[in-house]
Amino acid sequence: KAIWEAARSGRIPKERIDSSAQRVLGVKALFGILTPPVPAAAATAGPRSVGSQANRTLALRIARESVTVLQDRDGIIPFSLSGGAREVGLDGVDNCKPVDVLVISPDIKNLTMVEDTGPHGSPLAKAVRTFVPGASDMTVSQSPSKEEIAAAATIAAGRGLVIVGTYNGHLYPAQAALVKRVAQAGSPVVVVGMRNPYDVADFPEVGTYIATYSFRDCSMQAAAEVIFGSTVPTGRLPVTIPGPKWRSFA
Template sequence: MQTQTVASMPLEQKVGQLFMAGFDGSEPTDGIRELIREYNLGNIIYFARNIASPSQVTALSAELQSEARAVGAGLPLFVATDQEGGVVSRLDWGTQLPGQMLIGACDDDAMARKAGATVGRELQSLGINLNLAPVLDVNNNPENPVIGVRSFGEDPERVGALGAAMAEGLQSVDVAACGKHFPGHGDTAVDSHLDLPVVAHEQPRLERVEFPPFEAAIQGGIDAIMTTHVAFPAITGDAELPATISSAVQTALLREQFGFDGLLVTDCLEMDAIADGVGTTEGAVRAIEAGCDIVTVSHTVERQRAAIEAVLTAVRTGRLTEERIDRSLHRIQRYKQQRVGTSETAEVSEWRRCATASKQLATEIANCGITLVRDESETLPFDTSRHLHVVSFTGTRGSPAEDDRYNPEVVAAALREVGFEITTHTMAGGETVDITPADEQIVAVSYDALSNEAQAETLQTLVADHDQLAVLAVRNPYDLAVCPDAATFLTTYDYSPGAIQAAAKTLAGTVEPTGTLPVTIPK
């Protein structure tokens, strides 16, 4: 790939290189093929809807790369996905690592670096060369509906160190890392998929809390940063202006003040914070005006095509200069030269080797990070020779960013594997659980009880009525805030396979929980 091809490329192909598009299904759609052929589309994003099996993903990546190589300047694709671990894991066949907050509970930079490299090798083996991770948001708002356990924690210095280490691990195996969501989505109570959040803090607070993880990642050489659809009036002077389309954020702050010369990638412009405001097509133009290099439109081919055409019109009418397009295109080419390489020769046999390593590391992280927050009554471990009741709650994804995969049965299955004879009780919350006598062994598996009053009431009743009870929080460590002071409380931070297995072994006494809460639980 030669950078001098930029000068001879038609404008349509230059602009197409600045877009990242998604599509439905496990095979290329006519729509995505047309975008590649007509505009030399430069970047693809996979979601769970595109992923069926390792062999299918490998073939899909190869087919898309072949399409891209056959048109225009023959430039390869960045093929991206969100493989953060935990509750945001697009690859869901048992190899996904626990999420970032569980890694934060380990508080081990070397572990984070190893996690990045391990995930990166698996992605490379499937033809994926850009991971939209790590999350660099500092989660200090217990009511945050979209970040939460996706963050390493609430300490800016530790979030920065762990995030920089994970990015270093990814890039050590030639998968580009993309830190998100700049300037910080951690202290919001609104999900930008649904509306425009506002972070109203003044500049000194932003410099102390929100900015440091991104600065650490930049200093560590991260390839890409993703912008967020959150308003920061202290930076922009406008409480209705998303950071994604603000030159004060993208150019003045990130490029000029922080010295970042890597790729600037937008979060999806079909999210409501943009789509219901300036709109997806106008948002694409304004994002590039602000300084972004890759514009993401993840879902609708009509909006993808309209957004590309809007940028082309902006250049033809003089609103955007072709020099501005070239500047981003040169940057994209530079990083493709560094990272695409081996992902174009992906093989399923290599994935199998990577999968074994992923599962081993998942166990290592989970055993390190699982956290026994409180056990004043010395309830744990439970006795595997005695019967155990498992009270579980149904749960859905906390945000459109997640995939809706939780099944309460996974905890019961893991407990059976470690030797318990169990009875399961699954409910939505608010129901009465008839378990007698009071000293029966019970594990109550909470799923975001902080946001579910009925679930919290059931937990509180169970704790009051039974002596041998432990609460296991498999989604939200902040559930501790709604548990009585007497409750034994164990948290895995997510329900990935490794995390659930570690929980079962902890309850049985074969794993000693050593993790430390990386967030403060409100009283």
């Protein structure tokens, strides 16, 4: 009754009521509990350009221009794939073994009801394999257990390159613990922030960090292109991150 009176008197603006009603209706539509229900054709209708090749191309271009290298102290980027060990076979042929690349990614789960559905498999590993078809990958929990962290460190040892994805690490401190343990394994490490760029504040000792602001395929592809040198990073950090004076490399 108090809310009704406040609305009638104007203490609650009409615009706020309309906005709240739209949010409630949106959630009901999402769960299919509107009365009457939204017609199927209306629920699935959308511009024909959604998902078109032109829009996918545009999304990739935007992702490429957004990727930000916050630090690369050890000069890992761009990473050369021609640095694999050489072996001379019994036939006398000098063969160059491919670089052993490992990708470690969190099992991404939706954090809110209004974001994209989590991917099937690792979009980061998928992108890396466009450059290194034989790259290995390991998926860990969004909040990795002590056992997962230990296993990741063991698997990372002796690799030519280890690429670790983080996803909202400020909510899952175990992700930072995993990054630190993997870095201690001794292999070159590149960390890719797959959502918020703030994760880097939790492991400043890691030498190379890339922010992509998204886990979508286009963003992961852009990150892989930056790592392996087919795209020059031009993105600039749009926020202030606590801790060391982070800057964008371009």
